[in-house]
Structure formats: C-alpha cells, structure tokens
Amino acid sequence: MSTARELPVVGPALDRVDGPAKTAGQARYPSDFDAPGQAHGALVQSTIAAGRITGIDTSAAEAAPGVLAVFTHLNVPPLPRGPMTGLGVSPPAPLRDDRILHHGQHVALVVAETREQATAAARLVRVGYASVEPVLDLDDPRATTVDDPWGLDSERGDVEAGLAASAVRVEATYTTPDNTNNPLGLFSTLAAWDGDRLTVHDATQWPSMVRETLAHVFGVPETSVRVLSPYLGGGFGAGLRAWPHVILAVHAARELRRPVKLVLTRPQMFTSVGHRPKGVQHVRLGASADGRLLAIEHRGRSLLAAEDDDYEPFAAGSAVAYACPNVLTRDQQVRANVPAPVSMRAPAHAQGGFALESAMDELAQALELDPLELRLRNVADVHPALGLPWTSNALRECYAVGAERFGWSRRPARPRSQRDGHWLVGQAMAGVSYPWYQAPSLARATVTADGHAVVGGSGMDIGTGTYTVLTQLSARLLGLPPERVRLELGDSDLPKAPQAGGSGLTGALGSAVHDACTKLLDAFLDLVRDDPASPLRGSAPEDVLAADGGIRRRDDADRSETYDAILARHGRRELSADGSSTPARPAELGMAPAGAFGAHFVEVKVDEDLGLVRVSRLTTVIDGGRILNEKTARSQIIGGAIGGIGMALFEDTITDPVSGRIANATFGDYLVPVHADIPAMDVTFVGEPDRASPLGTKGVGEVGLVGVAAAIANAVHHATGIRVRSLPITLDALL
Amino acid sequence: MTFTPEVPPAAPDSHPGVAGTTTAFTVNGTPRSVAADTRVTLLDALRDLLALTGTKKGCDQGACGACTVHVDGRRVLACLTLLAQCEGREVTTIEGLSRDGRPHPMQEAFVRHDGFQCGYCTPGQIMSAVALLREDRARTDKDIREFMSGNLCRCAAYPNIVAAIRDVAQRGGVDADL
Incomplete structure (x- = not known):
C-alpha cells in the first residue's frame, strides 16, 4: 500500500x-453565475445604530421601473434562526422586527428586473426611526458583558505568587482596532428554487453549513438544497456563516418564484459579513533574573454584537505559548450596537499574539536580555497545560534557522542605534505557537x-x-x-x-x-x-x-x-x-496535538522626521508539519504575513463614536497593504511530519499572520525607542 | 492613465422606463453592439450583457483594480467607465489576452510564480501587468511595485506577482514568447 x-x-x-x-x-466565482429569468436585489440598510423603525414607506420604490417587490419586516414572516453550527450559533434571522441593533443593519431588500433598477429603487425607500443612544464603546457602563464566553479561561499555579517571586516584572495594556476581512470578491448569493429544490451559488467557505442552515430556515430536507462555491474571491473568515443577506435572497427567490441574485457593495461588506473586533488586553509577565518566566497573566476584552456570538478568546493562547508554572488567562466580551464580528484570519491569536509577543519584548528589554534568547529560555518542550509531549514541535529550529537567515547576531542590543540616511532602522522578532484544530x-x-x-x-x-x-x-x-x-x-x-x-x-x-x-x-x-x-x-x-x-x-x-x-x-x-x-484525541495519542509553530524576524525603517514606517525585510520560518506543496504553502505564509503587516500599520475600521456609522467603509479609506508596501520576503519551512495524523500536516493558513504585528511594533521600538501598544502604528505615534 | 472618451448621443430606450443607448465598440477583436440602460458601466456590460465574467468587481468605486481592462491599449477601470463612453473604442479583457489559443506570457508567468491565491484580483493584476510592460514601467522591482499599487490583492500574493512581472520583463516584455 x-x-x-x-x-x-x-x-x-x-x-x-x-x-x-x-x-x-x-x-467562475459566485457572482459570475446567472440563472435564466433572474431578478436582482439591492439592500437598504439602517442609518441609525440603535432604536426602532417607526415607519417604512416603500411606495416610491415599488412604483419605480422594473421593481418586483420590496421586502421589509412588515411583509416578511418570522424566519427561524439558523441552527447551531460547528463554529457556534447562526446569525439572527433578517427583518425579524422593528428593532435596530447596529448601523448598517438590513431593513429592506428591493428586487427588480435589473441591477440598476434595484439599486435606484433602494434609494427611494423611506425609513423613519426612533433613535436611542447606541452602546459603542468597550467601557460603556450600560453594556452587558459575557465572562469566559467559551470556557477557555485557564489558571495554573499562582500568578500573584509567581509575580512576587519574579526579579523582573512588566505590565502593559495593548489595544487593537476593528479590522475588516475585506475579501476582494464581493459576497453574493444567487438563489433559484425549482419547487422545493433550492440551488444556491453563495460566497461561502463552508457549503455544507449553508446547506444545513437553508434547509432548517426554509423547512425543506437537506437533500433538496445544493450550495455551490467552487471558487471564492477570498473570505478570511467572512465566509464562515450563513449571513442574513443570504437568507433574504433565498426568501425573495421563493416568494417571487424566480431566481434572485444579490451582490453586496463594498461598503456593505463592512457591515454585513463580519469583522475582527476591537479589543483591549492587559498583560503582566514576571521572570527570574536569568529570564525564566514565572508568571503570565493575560486578560482580554473585545466587542461583540448585541444579539450574536463570536469566537475571539484573545488570552487563551497565552496559556500554552511558553513553559511557565503560573498562568492566568481571562476573556470577556462586551455587547454593543455594532455589526456582528466574525473570525478574521487567525481569530483571537492575531490580537493575542500582538499583546503577548509585545510584552515579551518589553520583558527582554527590562531583563537586558536578547529577545530571541528570552524566547529560547522559555520554549514549551511539552504541552504546558496537558504535560504531554507534542505530536511535533520544531519551534527551536524555527528560531535558529530564522536567526541565521536574518542575520540576528549582527543586531545591536541598544534601541535607536542604527540609521540609514534619514531613516531610523530597527530589527525585532516574535514567536508563534498556533493551536491545533481539526x-x-x-x-x-x-x-x-x-x-x-x-x-x-x-x-x-x-x-x-x-x-x-x-x-x-x-x-x-x-x-x-x-x-x-x-x-x-x-x-x-x-x-x-x-x-x-x-x-x-x-x-x-x-x-x-x-x-x-x-x-x-x-x-x-x-x-x-x-x-x-x-x-x-x-x-x-x-x-x-x-x-x-x-x-x-x-x-x-x-x-x-x-x-x-x-x-x-x-x-x-x-x-x-x-x-x-x-x-486526533490527546488521550489516545498520549501526545498533545500540535498546531504550526513559527518565528518572524522583521526589519523596519522609520522616517525620523515624518514618522513613516516601512517594513524593509521579513524572514519567517514555519514548522507546519508535512508541507504538501512548497509553492502554495509559501504563498499562504506570505499572504498571512502581509495580513500581519496590514494589521500592524494600516488596517483600522473607524466607527463614528456618536452615530455608530463606519466612517471609512471603502477601499479608498480603509487601507490595506498594496504592492509598494511589501518588501522581498524570506519564507522557510522546517520540522517533521506531525504525528497526529497519517498525513502529517498541521495547516499553514493562519500561522503566518500571528506575531507579525508584534514583531513590527518591537522593531519600531528598536528603531526609535518608542513603544507603541496600540494598532495600527501610524505616524502620529512616532512624532 | 485618465481616460475620458466622448459620450455618444443617446440611442432609443432598451429598458422600460429608463433612458437607453446602443453602444458599438470592439471587444477582444469582435465588433459588438450593445443596447443598455445609460447607467450601465463597462464592467457590468462586460459581465452581465456580454457574459465576459473574467473581469471582476471588487469595489465598484475605482479603488481596487480588479476590473482593469484595456481600452484602446491603455489600462482603465471598467467600473468607472460607462459603457456609453466606449463607442468606437477597442476593449480588451482577460479573455482576449491569449494568442492563437495559447496563454499570454504574463498569464503563464503568474501560474509559474504562484502570483495569486483565490484568483479574484488576478485578471485585473494581469491586465495591469501587461500594460505596465507597454508603459515601460517594469524596469525595476521598485517601479513594478509602485505602478502596480492600484491593484489590490487581499490574499497578498504581491511578492509572487512582482516576480512574475520581472520574469516576463526580463524575457523580452510583452513580446516574450515563453
């Protein structure tokens, strides 16, 4: 065999x-498909963040050329919420009632013969609102909170005792903003009913889940529903849910007895298909004089939608990142009048890794110890919580190979000690321990x-x-x-x-x-x-x-x-x-299933006068277990790392603090990395096939992103002496 | 890179209740005459009326480059161009790049260098890249990065895209026979 x-x-x-x-x-991507006789949908979205709809006048829209129907909460029957999925609850059903829970909530769907007619008629829908002051802030005293939302809070040893015994302690607060997944492909749904049989071309990362959801919501057998997504214009997590607009398109197609195609606009992509939620993290670290970690405390808080859930345990990763006898992690979510967050490439670890690996750099500085040496002295050679050997772990090799390729030994210890003309130059690094999931x-x-x-x-x-x-x-x-x-x-x-x-x-x-x-x-x-x-x-x-x-x-x-x-x-x-x-099951294996490990080494240049930050070099070494194809795997790491550059330097979804409206919901205003932002990148794979599966792979789709933001922030500190603990790192923080 | 063709006179209605016009132009070497609502963009006309879905819509606001096509040999954002502006023009889309059934050298280079992941921005990246060579703006990696920066890739295949363009440029540019 x-x-x-x-x-x-x-x-x-x-x-x-x-x-x-x-x-x-x-x-052919979902929006590339058409069905004979299809009609086109256009969404109308709420212009307030909290309150009620007091009236909707659809008469002008209904009278507009080509319009077939206008769906609102007044004429859509209550649709059941989708079922529990492998990643949590389904989003609330659309057009449930007159309540507004966030700015940009769908309040009507206009369906017309052509796209232009639907778009024009959607502007004619008049909605009256009774507005109340929205909850938009993590610290709003009116907000309800959810403690330990996933049961992942952890504690081992005694953190206070560990801190008390530590020769050196650091404590800092880190903030990360809302980021928007923004896959380049506009999400779209083409729904066609044939009797009780439903065919849907949907922008989904999870066709079987959308099938189960649509069968549940529309009361037909799963075998009657076919969901197709052979190609997708990216998702980064946005395609992991059957969103309200999907349900609406399917409902409209059933009511009108003809296929309906609904393509979101770019601004609607900011409010309709999730985002990486903003948060605050507080980290305390303690170490012995020789750089052994004696205490890790990591507390995270993130924003959550008013009536939806999201998996975002910022702190959980810190429980297993290093060998440390005393660890406490706590996560809390704060409900607000914001669009539903969703997993965005490396959910929780993108943010958690920024805080932990920034704090490790601060600890190294306090210890006057090389940041790489600090990591090496605290590598978890067995799973820190389970005490079991890893099914594979080449993190030490990631550090060693990365240091060699990057030329780490030539790095001066003192911050703000290198210069290239008017550019201040700095180098730093971060480690990654990504969790196993299957x-x-x-x-x-x-x-x-x-x-x-x-x-x-x-x-x-x-x-x-x-x-x-x-x-x-x-x-x-x-x-x-x-x-x-x-x-x-x-x-x-x-x-x-x-x-x-x-x-x-x-x-x-x-x-x-x-x-x-x-x-x-x-x-x-x-x-x-x-x-x-x-x-x-x-x-x-x-x-x-x-x-x-x-x-x-x-x-x-x-x-x-x-x-x-x-x-x-x-x-x-x-x-x-x-x-x-x-x-795999750890108990049967006698081992702890390992995710990917990695190390990032970054060089930045900071314009001394203007505060501009440029990433000039990036070396990443990944233990992804068996790599099935070096070329596609390398592309995953490059893409992830550039996602990390975006998180570090550019991406920031700005919500108006009064109205709750996203103020930069376009590609002109929400900055993502472009060609000119990206240096040559050096990616290497190390390690052995993982022992948790016959295939031996570990998955490399997300590990490339985690820690990059910290490595960049650490490099900015090394270049300038300025520690930035709030993302993105923009020039105002460096002037 | 600004392209502002004259707007032709309005033609008879093609859609009930709204103004329509008929536009005669050339698409991938084939003369076409398209009757449409005057609000129809070149992008929507290509995708919805001519079934050329290789050209992608990423923002519909001229900010992502996914809809880049060539109009009279210059790169243009099809989402910011009305169909009616294309009267008498020659439009080339990703579907029109191959020669005698063989892929364009740039298409082959993108495959060889893995210059894409999800592939959604790829037609726009390739159309921009082909024009870049014609514009003689691919002499250095820095130039390539600068003059390709209107084409976003959210999967971030950027280093591989630059490698693909550099490869074609070094092999003789637009005339490369790979």
Missing part, C-alpha cells in the same frame, strides 16, 4: 491545477474506466491551494500522474467536509482523501482477489503499491495491472470508495 508516510516532508512545488483557469478569467471530514475517490480519478468532498478551496495539494496527494496515493486526477470541491452534494477555516481543511479533508484512496486500492484488490487473469490475485494491501496508473507487487515489479484493465475485465465503468477522518 502507498501511504502518506512515504511522501516527502516538503512536497513538490507543483503549479496550481486551477492556475490556467484563474489566469484566463475562466474560474473537524471530521468525509471524502470519496473514484477511478473510472479510462484510468482517471475523481476525488472530492464538499470543502472548498478559498485560495489556499486545496485543489492542488489534494490532486498531488491523490495522484501519489493512487499512482497516477496529476493530470489524470480531477478534484471536485465546493459543492454541498459531495461528501460532507468541513469549512475552509481554522487552518484545518487540509488536515481534515486530506486525511479523508487519504482514507478514501487507501480503501479504493483495497476495493481493487478485492475485485481481483480470486481473478485468475490478474497478476495481482491474492495480494494483500501490504504486498502492493500504487504506480503507473495501477497497482503492482512490491516484490515483483512485473506483477502489475492498470486500473482501466481491471475495470474492463470486470465490466465495471468505475470503482469508488468513501473515506473519512476524525480529529
């Missing part, structure tokens, strides 16, 4: 299999009579390279060239696979594909078990391997047979096998 264990640690850099389609404009998955593998394979599951490729790496994996396991393997993804009719999120899809779906391919070879061996015409008859799985478009004996390369020959002789058009994977 061919197994994943025979794969290289770092897989070949195969070009993306969907590359030709994407570069030719032939890959969900159950199914997959199917089929070999057809022409000797090709079709492999798939309902998970989708958000751009990480899922099509490509699973093609490579399947080809290797089945002994086929990659061009004879076709991946089917992003379709809820396929075997149920989890979301593209949490850095977990490759591990989950890849392991299921591994299982399916293994079982498919078994099925072929079953077929020829008593076949006198087969040179493989009587072979056991361990006797054979997959190669050259078929199966051959390990002990005799001449005893082999191709899949198409076997299928032809047995009169079969194809042979399929279903596979599955389940998350």
Whole structure:
C-alpha cells in the first residue's frame, strides 16, 4: 500500500491545477453565475445604530421601473434562526422586527428586473426611526458583558505568587482596532428554487453549513438544497456563516418564484459579513533574573454584537505559548450596537499574539536580555497545560534557522542605534505557537474506466491551494500522474467536509482523501482477489503499491495491472470508495496535538522626521508539519504575513463614536497593504511530519499572520525607542 | 492613465422606463453592439450583457483594480467607465489576452510564480501587468511595485506577482514568447 508516510516532508512545488483557469478569467466565482429569468436585489440598510423603525414607506420604490417587490419586516414572516453550527450559533434571522441593533443593519431588500433598477429603487425607500443612544464603546457602563464566553479561561499555579517571586516584572495594556476581512470578491448569493429544490451559488467557505442552515430556515430536507462555491474571491473568515443577506435572497427567490441574485457593495461588506473586533488586553509577565518566566497573566476584552456570538478568546493562547508554572488567562466580551464580528484570519491569536509577543519584548528589554534568547529560555518542550509531549514541535529550529537567515547576531542590543540616511532602522522578532484544530471530514475517490480519478468532498478551496495539494496527494496515493486526477470541491452534494477555516481543511479533508484512496486500492484488490487473469490475485494491501496508473507487487515489479484493465475485465465503468477522518484525541495519542509553530524576524525603517514606517525585510520560518506543496504553502505564509503587516500599520475600521456609522467603509479609506508596501520576503519551512495524523500536516493558513504585528511594533521600538501598544502604528505615534 | 472618451448621443430606450443607448465598440477583436440602460458601466456590460465574467468587481468605486481592462491599449477601470463612453473604442479583457489559443506570457508567468491565491484580483493584476510592460514601467522591482499599487490583492500574493512581472520583463516584455 502507498501511504502518506512515504511522501516527502516538503512536497513538490507543483503549479496550481486551477492556475490556467484563474489566469484566463475562466474560474467562475459566485457572482459570475446567472440563472435564466433572474431578478436582482439591492439592500437598504439602517442609518441609525440603535432604536426602532417607526415607519417604512416603500411606495416610491415599488412604483419605480422594473421593481418586483420590496421586502421589509412588515411583509416578511418570522424566519427561524439558523441552527447551531460547528463554529457556534447562526446569525439572527433578517427583518425579524422593528428593532435596530447596529448601523448598517438590513431593513429592506428591493428586487427588480435589473441591477440598476434595484439599486435606484433602494434609494427611494423611506425609513423613519426612533433613535436611542447606541452602546459603542468597550467601557460603556450600560453594556452587558459575557465572562469566559467559551470556557477557555485557564489558571495554573499562582500568578500573584509567581509575580512576587519574579526579579523582573512588566505590565502593559495593548489595544487593537476593528479590522475588516475585506475579501476582494464581493459576497453574493444567487438563489433559484425549482419547487422545493433550492440551488444556491453563495460566497461561502463552508457549503455544507449553508446547506444545513437553508434547509432548517426554509423547512425543506437537506437533500433538496445544493450550495455551490467552487471558487471564492477570498473570505478570511467572512465566509464562515450563513449571513442574513443570504437568507433574504433565498426568501425573495421563493416568494417571487424566480431566481434572485444579490451582490453586496463594498461598503456593505463592512457591515454585513463580519469583522475582527476591537479589543483591549492587559498583560503582566514576571521572570527570574536569568529570564525564566514565572508568571503570565493575560486578560482580554473585545466587542461583540448585541444579539450574536463570536469566537475571539484573545488570552487563551497565552496559556500554552511558553513553559511557565503560573498562568492566568481571562476573556470577556462586551455587547454593543455594532455589526456582528466574525473570525478574521487567525481569530483571537492575531490580537493575542500582538499583546503577548509585545510584552515579551518589553520583558527582554527590562531583563537586558536578547529577545530571541528570552524566547529560547522559555520554549514549551511539552504541552504546558496537558504535560504531554507534542505530536511535533520544531519551534527551536524555527528560531535558529530564522536567526541565521536574518542575520540576528549582527543586531545591536541598544534601541535607536542604527540609521540609514534619514531613516531610523530597527530589527525585532516574535514567536508563534498556533493551536491545533481539526473537524471530521468525509471524502470519496473514484477511478473510472479510462484510468482517471475523481476525488472530492464538499470543502472548498478559498485560495489556499486545496485543489492542488489534494490532486498531488491523490495522484501519489493512487499512482497516477496529476493530470489524470480531477478534484471536485465546493459543492454541498459531495461528501460532507468541513469549512475552509481554522487552518484545518487540509488536515481534515486530506486525511479523508487519504482514507478514501487507501480503501479504493483495497476495493481493487478485492475485485481481483480470486481473478485468475490478474497478476495481482491474492495480494494483500501490504504486498502492493500504487504506480503507473495501477497497482503492482512490491516484490515483483512485473506483477502489475492498470486500473482501466481491471475495470474492463470486470465490466465495471468505475470503482469508488468513501473515506473519512476524525480529529486526533490527546488521550489516545498520549501526545498533545500540535498546531504550526513559527518565528518572524522583521526589519523596519522609520522616517525620523515624518514618522513613516516601512517594513524593509521579513524572514519567517514555519514548522507546519508535512508541507504538501512548497509553492502554495509559501504563498499562504506570505499572504498571512502581509495580513500581519496590514494589521500592524494600516488596517483600522473607524466607527463614528456618536452615530455608530463606519466612517471609512471603502477601499479608498480603509487601507490595506498594496504592492509598494511589501518588501522581498524570506519564507522557510522546517520540522517533521506531525504525528497526529497519517498525513502529517498541521495547516499553514493562519500561522503566518500571528506575531507579525508584534514583531513590527518591537522593531519600531528598536528603531526609535518608542513603544507603541496600540494598532495600527501610524505616524502620529512616532512624532 | 485618465481616460475620458466622448459620450455618444443617446440611442432609443432598451429598458422600460429608463433612458437607453446602443453602444458599438470592439471587444477582444469582435465588433459588438450593445443596447443598455445609460447607467450601465463597462464592467457590468462586460459581465452581465456580454457574459465576459473574467473581469471582476471588487469595489465598484475605482479603488481596487480588479476590473482593469484595456481600452484602446491603455489600462482603465471598467467600473468607472460607462459603457456609453466606449463607442468606437477597442476593449480588451482577460479573455482576449491569449494568442492563437495559447496563454499570454504574463498569464503563464503568474501560474509559474504562484502570483495569486483565490484568483479574484488576478485578471485585473494581469491586465495591469501587461500594460505596465507597454508603459515601460517594469524596469525595476521598485517601479513594478509602485505602478502596480492600484491593484489590490487581499490574499497578498504581491511578492509572487512582482516576480512574475520581472520574469516576463526580463524575457523580452510583452513580446516574450515563453
């Protein structure tokens, strides 16, 4: 049997299999689909943040050319809220009642024959409001709070005693603003009913969840609902929920008995599909004189929508980041009149890593110890909470290789000691311990009579390279060239696979594909078990391997047979096998499942007169377990790290403190990194295949982002002597 | 890079209740005549009326570059261009870049260098990159970064995009035969 264990640690850099389609404009994204007879929707959104609708006048809109219907809370029946999902509750149903809970809440959907007619008519809807003062601030005394929202608060040892015993202590408060996911693809939904059958092209990272939600909300069997998302213009977490606009489009299509297409505008993308919520974190660290951590206390607070949930445990990661006997983590959420937050690439860890790794830099400074040396003295060689060995951990190697590649030894210890003309220059670093996550998955593998394979599951490729790496994996396991393997993804009719999120899809779906391919070879061996015409008859799985478009004996390369020959002789058009994977359990493994580890080394230049910050070098070293494709994995790390640069220097969703309106809800005003902001980047993979799964991968979609903001803030300190504890780092903080 | 063609005279109504106009122009070498609402942008006309969905809508506000196409050989944001402004013009979209069924060298270089992830901004990046070579603004990495900065990539494939453009530039630019 061919197994994943025979794969290289770092897989070949195969070009993306969907590359030709994407570069030719032939890959079809949700908004690229149309249905015959479709109507177009346009949303009307609340212009207050809290209060009630006192009246809606839709008469002018209804009389406008081409308008088919205007949906408001007055004519939409109460729709059930979607079900609990693997990532928490569903968003509240749209147009429930006259209450306004945030600025930009959907208050009407106008549907017309054309996009232009719908957009024009939406401006004619007149809404009267009775406004009350909204809760918008973390410190508003009227706000309700949720303590320990996920049961992840942790405590070991005695932090106060640890601090008391420490030779050096640091204590600081760090703030992070709202960031908006802003995938480049505008989210869209095309909903078409055929009787009780519903087909939806939706901008989702999780087709099976949207199917379950729509079946639940509209009272039809799951088998009647098909959700398609074969390509998606990014998501970064925004596609992890069945948002109210999706429900509205499906409802309108059912009421009007014709397909409805709804494409959000860019400003609507700021209020309709989530964001990374703002927060405040307070960190206390204590260490012995030789730099051993004796206490970590990390308390986080973040904003939450009035009637929705979000997973954002800022502090939880600090419980397992370092070997430290005394640890306390506490998280709290504060309900406010804000749009619903959602996971945004590396939820919680993006913010938590900024606070912890900034504080570690401050501790190193207080100890007069090299920041890298401080990390090395506190590496958690076993899981700090479980006390179990990791299934893999090459964090020390990340530090060593990164330091070497970056030239860390040449870094002067003293801040503000390097200069390049009018630029002040600084170098710093940060470490990352990303948590392990995996969900159950199914997959199917089929070999057809022409000797090709079709492999798939309902998970989708958000751009990480899922099509490509699973093609490579399947080809290797089945002994086929990659061009004879076709991946089917992003379709809820396929075997149920989890979301593209949490850095977990490759591990989950890849392991299921591994299982399916293994079982498919078994099925072929079953077929020829008593076949006198087969040179493989009587072979056991361990006797054979997959190669050259078929199966051959390990002990005799001449005893082999191709899949198409076997299928032809047995009169079969194809042979399929279903596979599955389940998350590892620490107790069974006797080990703690590890996520990815990493180290970032950054150089910045700060204009002494203007306060401009430029990232001039970035070296990142990642232990991601087995890397299936060096090229696509490197792109994940680059993309994550640049997301970190955006978080550090640019991204800031600004909410007007009086009205609750987002003041910069465009790409002209909400700054994201552009070409000119990005230096050459150095990415290296280290480590070994992880022992938690046969595949040995750990997921690299998010680890590249975590810690980058801290590394940049630390480098700004090294360049200027100014410690910035509030993101983004803008020039006003440096003048 | 500003492009301001003359607005042609209004043509008869094509949509009930709103002004319409018919625009005759060339798309990827093929003459087209499109009757549409006067409010229709070049972007929506390409996508909705001509089924050329390779050109993407990322903001509809001229801020992301995903809708970059060539009009008379110059890069233009199709979301800020009305269809009616294109009377008599030659429009090239991502679907029109291939030569004799072969991908353009820039398309191949983007694949080779992994100059994209989700792929949504990619048609716009490629159209900008092809024009960049024509504009002779790809002499250094710094120039490439500067003059590609109107094309956002939220997956942030930026270093790989720069590598792809540099590769094509070094192999002979727009005339490269890879």
